[in-house]
Amino acid sequence: MKKVVKFGGSSLASATQFSKVGDIIRADETRRYVVPSAPGKRNSKDTKVTDMLYACYAKAEADEDFTPQLKKIKERYDSIINGLHLNVSLDNEFKTIKEMFANHAGKMYAASRGEYLNGIIMANYLGFEFIDPVEVIRFDDGENFDAETTNNILRKRLEKTDKAVIPGFFGAKADGTVVTFSRGGSDITGSIVARAAHADVYENWTDVSGVMVADPRIVHNPATISVITYKELRELSYMGASVLHEDAIFPVRKANIPINIKNTNAPEDPGTLIVGSTCHQPEFTITGVAGRKGFVAVNIDKDMMNSEVGFGRKVLSAFEENGISFEHMPSGIDTMTVMVHQEEFEGKEQQVLAAIQRYTHPDVLDVESNLALIAVVGRGMRSTRGTAGRIFSALAHAKVNVRMIDQGSSELNIIIGVSNDDFETAIKAIYEIFVETRL
Ligand code: ASP
Numbered sequence: 237m238k239k240v241v242k243f244g245g246s247s248l249a250s251a252t253q254f255s256k257v258g259d260i261i262r263a264d265e266t267r268r269y270v271v272p273s274a275p276g277k278r279n280s281k282d283t284k285v286t287d288m289l290y291a292c293y294a295k296a297e298a299d300e301d302f303t304p305q306l307k308k309i310k311e312r313y314d315s316i317i318n319g320l321h322l323n324v325s326l327d328n329e330f331k332t333i334k335e336m337f338a339n340h341a342g343k344m345y346a347a348s349r350g351e352y353l354n355g356i357i358m359a360n361y362l363g364f365e366f367i368d369p370v371e372v373i374r375f376d377d378g379e380n381f382d383a384e385t386t387n388n389i390l391r392k393r394l395e396k397t398d399k400a401v402i403p404g405f406f407g408a409k410a411d412g413t414v415v416t417f418s419r420g421g422s423d424i425t426g427s428i429v430a431r432a433a434h435a436d437v438y439e440n441w442t443d444v445s446g447v448m449v450a451d452p453r454i455v456h457n458p459a460t461i462s463v464i465t466y467k468e469l470r471e472l473s474y475m476g477a478s479v480l481h482e483d484a485i486f487p488v489r490k491a492n493i494p495i496n497i498k499n500t501n502a503p504e505d506p507g508t509l510i511v512g513s514t515c516h517q518p519e520f521t522i523t524g525v526a527g528r529k530g531f532v533a534v535n536i537d538k539d540m541m542n543s544e545v546g547f548g549r550k551v552l553s554a555f556e557e558n559g560i561s562f563e564h565m566p567s568g569i570d571t572m573t574v575m576v577h578q579e580e581f582e583g584k585e586q587q588v589l590a591a592i593q594r595y596t597h598p599d600v601l602d603v604e605s606n607l608a609l610i611a612v613v614g615r616g617m618r619s620t621r622g623t624a625g626r627i628f629s630a631l632a633h634a635k636v637n638v639r640m641i642d643q644g645s646s647e648l649n650i651i652i653g654v655s656n657d658d659f660e661t662a663i664k665a666i667y668e669i670f671v672e673t674r675l
Pocket of ligand 1: 350
């Protein structure tokens with residue numbers, strides 16, 4: 237048995253949190269590879285070290301005095317070191333960082349120091365080996381993550397190491413230039429390490445007891461999902477559920493390694509298990525519901541559209557030429573709608589519409605904005621009759637006007653378009669009908 241454990245920023249924000257993490261790791265010998273984030277917020281008014289680093293580096297880049305900011309960052313780490321009574325000093329590391337900042341080493345280098353320094357402390361605290369991600373997590377010259385090269389290098393490195401700390405969030409190009417993932421990217425590192433280590437499970441420790449059925453900012457105290465498939469989670473996180481970085485699924489999915497989301501502050505809670513496939517029936521008909529605001533529907537009407545070969549291609553090429561990806565494309569006999577992100581579309585709206593006009597000569601071409609998309613996700617929906625019926629009657633009762641419906645062929649999800657203003661009401665209504673009344 238071999239486990240990879242990743243701890244998020246709030247789990248490592250202070251010496252007290254660090255010692256909870258130490259207890260968790262020491263309680264299980266098989267927790268062999270540890271991926272730490274940078275120290276996060278200690279309370280709601282606090283600032284994450286990563287954000288402090290970005291702000292400090294902005295000063296350095298503008299050739300302003302950044303020493304007071306850097307000193308504050310060092311104090312965060314020193315308070316952890318002192319609180320844990322460790323015999324390690326980061327003085328030399330901070331000397332190097334100061335020089336690198338003064339020489340404009342780059343924003344990514346700057347941000348990566350958050351995880352790097354926390355990793356040094358963690359390795360010292362646990363008595364584990366420290367592995368610098370610069371040596372084992374590889375990006376190509378275009379700053380894209382190179383999954384296969386990384387897997388080969390890291391696998392060989394871990395074979396030689398019984399217990400190690402590998403900081404999250406960054407790696408490097410072959411020439412050693414530091415590259416970071418997007419924000420929250422330590423989740424991805426955890427997954428990469430789990431794949432390379434052939435781990436039995438990837439434990440992702442955070443400050444909630446798992447993935448929730450709905451967003452707690454919309455639904456009060458929502459239920460936790462006990463088992464969810466990668467595919468379901470991908471649908472939910474793409475639509476805004478934010479427990480795990482959405483790219484963190486790919487490496488472990490390749491190797492079929494389950495992810496267990498756990499709570500550092502309540503380690504006894506079972507959390508959520510994310511798996512490839514399962515015979516475990518979901519507790520409710522739906523696994524989860526999530527959504528996002530800010531979509532636009534481009535509606536195209538043309539008589540006999542369905543018999544015109546290549547019509548869809550012509551419409552989509554208007555979006556492609558302008559570098560806009562589409563989200564959904566529900567269609568009728570003489571109508572077709574293309575849903576896109578409002579932010580992405582706004583600046584290029586007129587070019588896209590002109591191109592559609594030129595290529596297809598539609599009867600009607602119009603645009604509806606301020607739409608929200610909601611994904612109702614669940615592997616159990618395929619085998620349950622009337623799920624769609626229940627969703628739509630719940631929405632009708634809540635006086636929500638449904639503007640679009642799209643059901644994927646996998647029957648894993650139903651996508652519903654509503655106006656931005658109805659978004660919260662719609663999510664609450666769907667949650668209530670399936671979870672609270674368990675219909
Ligand atoms: N520290 C980085 C961030 O704040 C990465 C992470 O925490 O996963 O985004």
